[in-house]
Amino acid sequence: xxxxxxxxxxxxxxxxxxxxxxxxxxxxxxxxxxxxxxxxxxxxxxxxxxxxxxxxxxxxxxxxxxxxxxxxxxxxxxxxxxxxxxxxxxxxxxxxxxxxxxxxxxxxxxxxxxxxxxxxxxxxxxxxxxxxxxxxxxxxxxxxxxxxxxxxxxxxxxxxxxxxxxxxxxxxxxxxxxxxxxxxxxxxxxxxxxxxxxxxxxxxxxxxxxxxxxxxxxxxxxxxxxxxxxxxxxxxxxxxxxxxxxxxxxxxxxxxxxxxxxxxxxxxxxxxxxxxxxxxxxxxxxxxxxxxxxxxxxxxxxxx
Ligand code: PMP
Numbered sequence: 609x610x611x612x613x614x615x616x617x618x619x620x621x622x623x624x625x626x627x628x629x630x631x632x633x634x635x636x637x638x639x640x641x642x643x644x645x646x647x648x649x650x651x652x653x654x655x656x657x658x659x660x661x662x663x664x665x666x667x668x669x670x671x672x673x674x675x676x677x678x679x680x681x682x683x684x685x686x687x688x689x690x691x692x693x694x695x696x697x698x699x700x701x702x703x704x705x706x707x708x709x710x711x712x713x714x715x716x717x718x719x720x721x722x723x724x725x726x727x728x729x730x731x732x733x734x735x736x737x738x739x740x741x742x743x744x745x746x747x748x749x750x751x752x753x754x755x756x757x758x759x760x761x762x763x764x765x766x767x768x769x770x771x772x773x774x775x776x777x778x779x780x781x782x783x784x785x786x787x788x789x790x791x792x793x794x795x796x797x798x799x800x801x802x803x804x805x806x807x808x809x810x811x812x813x814x815x816x817x818x819x820x821x822x823x824x825x826x827x828x829x830x831x832x833x834x835x836x837x838x839x840x841x842x843x844x845x846x847x848x849x850x851x852x853x854x855x856x857x858x859x860x861x862x863x864x865x866x867x868x869x870x871x872x873x874x875x876x877x878x879x880x881x882x883x884x885x886x887x888x889x890x891x892x893x894x895x896x897x898x899x900x901x902x903x904x905x906x907x908x909x910x911x912x
Contacts, residue, residue: 614697617689617728622696628727635722636709640769643671644707646863647690651700652900657909659898661687663826668706671765679708680724693730695912703733736864737787745871745883746787750849751777755791755799755821763821774802790873793821798847804860808852809886818844827861834893857884867891
């Protein structure tokens with residue numbers, strides 16, 4: 609990924625993609641103490657727009673606050689940086705990766721006297737699990753890796769180090785022939801996917817795990833709001849894996865994964881094994897919002 613044309617916003621300046629480097633003794637590389645976001649921009653009839661830029665920027669700052677990391681830029685600057693990263697790379701649609709990390713002034717757990725750096729990269733990234741996944745759904749396996757305990761890593765922070773757990777779970781699922789992992793919390797209740805929140809549909813109601821050990825997903829919030837608009841009741845509660853087995857429908861939500869139907873969990877077909885009617889409706893509403901076809905939610909779009 610490093611060898612390509614383009615520009616990356618790096619500490620306030622646009623830097624040539626290949627020159628956006630950092631030293632091997634960068635603290636965050638060693639200990640994972642950094643925060644990041646995953647954001648998407650979509651092509652709309654009025655031009656390219658970033659979806660829920662404010663909320664992603666707010667979460668980046670919350671993540672940094674949770675880790676006790678002081679960001680050297682304010683929100684307005686980082687919002688402008690994200691818009692510029694899409695615009696200056698001439699991208700019609702994009703995935704954006706803002707990240708804040710510590711510099712290489714010192715090693716060690718004290719993490720003192722370190723500079724903090726911020727980058728925003730943007731590139732074209734299509735459907736995270738392929739176009740077919742959005743239409744037909746994916747096969748998922750309950751992970752042997754538990755999701756973080758709330759007092760081990762900070763689950764509300766989108767922190768670099770948290771993703772070792774996600775990668776272990778995802779790799780295990782893929783190596784075993786599935787497309788994604790479903791992680792349970794330390795008490796054995798459903799938490800989330802490796803990079804997605806999860807929903808199930810049963811008897812016309814939508815259920816999603818409470819946020820104890822799951823990331824506060826912005827797509828999750830979008831789906832909860834859209835469900836409310838079509839009179840679908842949303843219940844946040846502890847969910848067991850066998851509730852997912854016997855759900856009528858299930859789907860993942862995430863900026864990268866968008867709204868991805870789950871057709872199987874642990875080799876049990878969910879519902880009819882196809883994208884169900886509720887998932888289909890919410891997925892369409894979601895894509896209408898991100899592509900500027902939902903006037904009611906025009907305020908979720910920031911045009912570049
Ligand atoms: N959970 C985890 C662990 C994630 O990495 C993500 C992706 N950021 C999500 C949930 C979904 O969050 P969002 O909808 O804000 O992308």
